[in-house]
Amino acid sequence: MDTDLTFEQVVHDHQDMVFRTLLRLTGSREHVDDLAQDVFLRLYRALPNFRGESLITTYLYRIAVNVAQDEWKRRRRDDRPLVSLSDEASSWEDRLQHPSRNAEQQIEEREFQQTVEEQLQRLSQIERTILVLYHQEERTYEQISLTLGLPIGTVRTHLHRGRKKLREALQERQNNERRATCETNR
Amino acid sequence: MRDESLNRQHSTAKDIDTLARLDQRLIRALEIAPEPQIPADFAARVASLLPARRPVSVTPTHYGYYAMVGSMVILLAALLLLAPHAAGRSIFGLTLQWLLCAQFIGLAVWLSARRHTVL
Numbered sequence: 147m148d149t150d151l152t153f154e155q156v157v158h159d160h161q162d163m164v165f166r167t168l169l170r171l172t173g174s175r176e177h178v179d180d181l182a183q184d185v186f187l188r189l190y191r192a193l194p195n196f197r198g199e200s201l202i203t204t205y206l207y208r209i210a211v212n213v214a215q216d217e218w219k220r221r222r223r224d225d226r227p228l229v230s231l232s233d234e235a236s237s238w239e240d241r242l243q244h245p246s247r248n249a250e251q252q253i254e255e256r257e258f259q260q261t262v263e264e265q266l267q268r269l270s271q272i273e274r275t276i277l278v279l280y281h282q283e284e285r286t287y288e289q290i291s292l293t294l295g296l297p298i299g300t301v302r303t304h305l306h307r308g309r310k311k312l313r314e315a316l317q318e319r320q321n322n323e324r325r326a327t328c329e330t331n332r
Numbered sequence: 333m334r335d336e337s338l339n340r341q342h343s344t345a346k347d348i349d350t351l352a353r354l355d356q357r358l359i360r361a362l363e364i365a366p367e368p369q370i371p372a373d374f375a376a377r378v379a380s381l382l383p384a385r386r387p388v389s390v391t392p393t394h395y396g397y398y399a400m401v402g403s404m405v406i407l408l409a410a411l412l413l414l415a416p417h418a419a420g421r422s423i424f425g426l427t428l429q430w431l432l433c434a435q436f437i438g439l440a441v442w443l444s445a446r447r448h449t450v451l
Binding site: 153154155157158161162165166169170175178179182183186187190191258259262266277278281282283309312313316317320 | 357358364366369370371375378379383
């Protein structure tokens, strides 16, 4: 009973981080509750082997990445299209966080964010994972290396490569948009 | 020609600036974490799903301790039996005596240290 209570506290303390990471890694809000539940159940099963050599957060990130990988494999098997993070019940109006800012600018920012999300899902699993852990979760190279069991050099390479691919994809998209605008103006 | 080169320089500087701005926007976008909608009872729900664990036995066993004491008795007997026969006769007998003696002392130290930590 005591253990359950303590574990409930562990879940409570780390649920934000697990949900956030899973959302970004899978690119979908669909089944994210089930996936997060799976993460914590796996943690509970692994706890007897947890010797405190690493932080529980490192352990949790590792499990979350594994769960996300299983989800990608399942999706590939089912050949299901991705549901975007933004296609939720909340409307555009709800997402306009700064009423003082120019609405057009906000929409543009939102579209850019959405494009980044889409392009992020096109990266390889390892590049996406490293980008999310580094930029969103603010993990250091050492922590990512420990979480994924990769050398620091490899983490750095994947990070730079992932960012480069994203930048190129965004540039291409911007160029296409500019070209389309020019043609419309003519 | 000069104009062309100036234009090229100008456009390169502009490209670098555009690229840097794009980079900044990209990093900003990557740093924005999605806002998860976590059910209020999520932690309690997970806790209710935990499988029952086999209760850990709280009655300590002393098999190791008894085995150590038994080994010490055997070692002591071997030492006492070998002493009159081996001492001063051959190098093999002497080595064996020393080895058994060292084992006996080692076990005695280990047992006394363990007794202190248990108590």
